[in-house]
Amino acid sequence: MSKAATRLPRRFFEASEQERRVPVSVVWELTAACDLGCAHCGSRAGRRMAAELDTAECLQLIDEMAALGVRDVGLIGGEVYLRKDWLQIIRAVRAAGMDCSLQTGGRHMTAERAGAAVEAGVQSIGVSVDGLRETHDQLRGVRGSFDRAIELLSTLRALPIQASVNTQINRLSMP
Numbered sequence: 001m002s003k004a005a006t007r008l009p010r011r012f013f014e015a016s017e018q019e020r021r022v023p024v025s026v027v028w029e030l031t032a033a034c035d036l037g038c039a040h041c042g043s044r045a046g047r048r049m050a051a052e053l054d055t056a057e058c059l060q061l062i063d064e065m066a067a068l069g070v071r072d073v074g075l076i077g078g079e080v081y082l083r084k085d086w087l088q089i090i091r092a093v094r095a096a097g098m099d100c101s102l103q104t105g106g107r108h109m110t111a112e113r114a115g116a117a118v119e120a121g122v123q124s125i126g127v128s129v130d131g132l133r134e135t136h137d138q139l140r141g142v143r144g145s146f147d148r149a150i151e152l153l154s155t156l157r158a159l160p161i162q163a164s165v166n167t168q169i170n171r172l173s174m175p
Helices: 015-020 055-068 087-093 112-119 133-140 147-158
Strands: 025-029 071-078 099-104 124-130 162-166
Touching: 015 124, 025 124, 055 087, 071 087, 087 112, 112 147, 124 147, 133 147
Parallel strands: 025 071, 071 099, 099 124, 124 162
Antiparallel strands: none
């Protein structure tokens, strides 16, 4: 088998990187600003935090991550697209040679925003879907959020991007 065929995805450690404790894959909570009200939110997202990094600090952090050997940056929130500089950050991550993905609840991730993210260089978008309509909307705290998430997945199928679904399982969604 060729070396290319056995190469691990960029977000996984090679043995030497693990020994040197290289942070190959980073999940970056870019903002706490969010347009959903999820009961299970570990970030307690909703409003932007006063201490969030400004654009210059984000760009500096991207340079520092690249210098450390990071190959994969997953952007999460809150909702990444609620930052005015989110596309600039995606472009900077990609320009630094790192892969870039993002996770979204999808409530206001319009076709235009998704297309702009792809144009900026994002390589995959994960959409949260937590059960069927009634359960999802209850867990996400916004009526209609299930329909928006499903619409976004349909939109992403038409774009040159990898789309995925993430979920959380609890007593409401398990059945």
